[in-house]
Amino acid sequence: MTFQGEQYPGVKAAPAETQGFRLNHTMLRIKDPERSLAFYSRVFGMQVMRRLDFEEMSFSLYFLAKLEDSDNVPEETEARTVWTFSQKGLLELTHNWGTEDQDDFAYHDGNAEPQGFGHICFSVPNVEAAQAWFDEHDVTFVKRADQGKMKDVIFVKDPDGYWIEVIQADRMATMGD
Structure with a gap:
């Protein structure tokens, strides 16, 4: 990699210790997972790579990706979880349980x-x-x-x-x- 990025005041050279860092996902809070999952899968062609439920805290995380033909996604759950958290450009939808039943609720x-x-x-x-x-x-x-x-x-x-x-x-x- 020869391009070192555009230079502006405040930009510093990437420290060696950050080698391998990558932006994995962006998180959006959603009111109704069924509605949001239908939208992102139907309109943008995204697929759910992994759902994680946190019962004690009453929320679920849905990690979505727009897969390419060359992507080799593991079928086995633990391997797919590791794969999911090593990707670039995923969308995490966070659902706090019960918001879908609140008519006046909005983020x-x-x-x-x-x-x-x-x-x-x-x-x-x-x-x-x-x-x-x-x-x-x-x-x-x-x-x-x-x-x-x-x-x-x-x-x-x-x-x-x-x-x-x-x-x-x-x-x-x-x-x-």
């Missing part, structure tokens, strides 16, 4: 005031085809590809209102300065 999506968390992002091969797919599946749009100042970028919402950015990698080359 803060991070984009309403006060803003905080922003979004997760999926890269797709064709942004127009993805937009048509989202229309077919009644996905809620925040922004379509032809709207706003950032063309070719889509924002949709998941069942809990979290924003999902959808991009086409080759159209990002000329974004920004």
Whole structure:
């Protein structure tokens, strides 16, 4: 690896001790696992790699991945758990038991005031085809590809209102300065 990253004030060289560190997953809290799992599997093609239940604390974790043909996922539970926690780019959905039965329950999506968390992002091969797919599946749009100042970028919402950015990698080359 020769590219050392863009350099800005505050950026330091990666210490040798961080060799092998990788971002494994991002966690979102969800109200209703059935609804969220249906959305992420049906609309984005993700699969549940592992579910972990914590009965004493009344919550479950669902680790989802968008598998590629070359992925070799172990069938055996313990080996699959190790595999899951060694991957890049997983989505962890955390369900606190009972929230699905509370009509007025909702998590803060991070984009309403006060803003905080922003979004997760999926890269797709064709942004127009993805937009048509989202229309077919009644996905809620925040922004379509032809709207706003950032063309070719889509924002949709998941069942809990979290924003999902959808991009086409080759159209990002000329974004920004």
